[in-house]
Amino acid sequence: QTIVVPSQSMGQWLQLGLADRHGIAAMMQTPLPGSFLAALYRRLLPVPDLDPAFERGALTFRVFEILQDGRGVAANPSLARYLSAAPEPLDRFHLAKRLAACYDQALIYRPDRLLAWEAGEESGWQAELWRGGGGG
Template structure:
């Protein structure tokens, strides 16, 4: 079953999660899955649950994109192992595109001329992949505008 809870106060959500986990009725060794917006919330939530309950075990805290990709890939056997839009995959795609972009964007070319060039290229690909990953989560409207040629 999938439930969605939202609130502006993370402490209240953590309290609600502790209550729900306590009365879930699931077997004690059954894993529970809780989607989180980022790894920081995952760590905080694990510590908060452990403080209140004494232990926080057998809990999975995937990010939404990863969770839904895994769900999709188990439902559709012909799907690839990972999404092209996962941050790690996107980093490699951007790394491959950066030399071409350097020819079109002088600021990129200037940055990539620094030494060590391959490290700078990798770091820029990493930063861009992180930005696009954040856009996929928080700024889908901007991505839709770019795709439509607006902005």
């Protein structure tokens, strides 16, 4: 069985609930929407593998590098203040992980917005960060 879930914790909760109700929950996959769609595209479309740079883990590290370098930060004074108050790399990594999750959701549900960001049709710190290397 494959059930697409919005978060890993929801997948774990679902598996535990089914195991509790039925006594067992085996051979069950609970992928996130992005992973599920990427696997589906690989199976159905006659194209080479999708760019792994857009997977959440890769996005996390790309956004982290941008935050470390300070690219895309000037567009938002609040973000700049946060980063100056949280100089530790681990703090920046946690922020990068959250931002990558947002970008991952946008790739699935709002690809039109990301295309507008890349084309420079929209501004704002999220678009600036995306163009600064988070995906553009």
